[in-house]
Amino acid sequence: MELFPVPDVPEIREGDDLAALVSERVDLRPDDVVCVASTVVSKAEGRFADLEAFPAGPRARELAARLSDLTGDEKDPRFAQAVLEESVDLVMDEPFLLTETRFGHVGVNAGIDRSNVPDHDLLLLPKRPSESAERIREGLAADRVIVTDTCGRPFRHGQRGVAIGWAGMSASRDWRGESDRDGRELGVTVESVVDELAAAANLVQGEGADGTPVVVVRGFEWGDHGESDAHFRDVDGDFVRQALREWSYD
Template identity: 45%
Template sequence: MISIHPLTGLAEICEGDDLAMLLRDALGRAGLWPLQKGDILVVTQKILSKAEGRMVDLTEVEPGEQALELAETTRKDPRLVELVLRESSAIVRAVPHILITRHRLGHVMANGGIDRSNIGPGGAERALLLPVDPDGSAAALSHDLASEGAAPAVVISDSFGRPWRHGVVGVAIGAAGLPALVDRRGEEDRDGRRLEVTQIALADQIATAAALITGEGAESIPAVLMRGMRLPPGDAPAATLVRPIEEDLFR
């Protein structure tokens, strides 16, 4: 049976904090250390970005001409728009109160993934960027948290909206120790019909399950441990979940 365990008691994460050590302590307090084979640690993007120093002081951001024009169109803070442009490779949609871009990591998302909620003291004049290399960070955490020969799979989670549907869901922007995307094409269903297009976004499913615990508001649960799930073989990063631009079905 799959169980999901909240990791609580973590203090406000700051730049330079040893996140692996803090998570290990939280696992110990929860009675989940040492880890078991097959354990999956889901870590919210927010605490990873904080530890990696991805916080930006908006008072130090000078918006350029393009940012000023977009800010007028979207009615957003020009400094925030400037950061969005720096983090993005393309603008997908810019209308009042909405700015959707393609992030440099390939994700199509609002405001370039930049967050201003739950980022700690001084949040009104600060913004938090996505990690530079979330797949690499997931692999490093998996390595640093290995215990008694068991290295956990790690998923770095964030919350995305979805086209044509209200609400956000958890998604994986980083993953290690599991196949983020499981390709089942070529297998047969129970009626013997060959699967032709079925690929499973396994890391996204795990991130969404974890989001039931981590929440989106003041829950203060920045990580969970998932135990009891039978993972398929393989190891593929979250980058494999990003559909290439040339496969865009809606342009």
């Protein structure tokens, strides 16, 4: 398997056709997986925003004031308002805002970005990243597309790429019912392929001024395995999130 960046991608603007931009620059094969940073998907979809568009309500003012006190860093209540408006659930409200977006992804500040955003204060995540992935896929010779974002994680330092949307493939490889080398049947392993490919792609995309938001994964084979499209956990099946909730609302 190899990964390579799509060369010479310009600064993406609202209305740009990402599939056409990619197709002009690489000869894609049907079994390629095209990994696109959410940043450029958002730009193409015009998800730019300015703080003045988010007049803060009482809840946002309260959250921002508390976070400012706690961190010693002045938090803009309009930013808290933007985070709330992009979210369906507030998972943690200190020492940062960890929320669930409308499409089910849990991330700090609802994934709202302030880096690589020219002329505006904020860049919101795509509204429905899997639908974005499907639209891009329709314009490509490649059959599989993943929309990635760089995200922190609990328990470990450092950030890595995750899949926030995908099309043309299932999210996970289901190993349940298969055997290990000793013939023991695997009971629980469902491997999040889209996250693994997103993490690899993120390594090539870079985080700063690299200018390589699209990475092609060539030669990845699914193999003879089951498939699952489950990706974002529901609160009901997420014991860590439940524990966090019990702890933080004491």
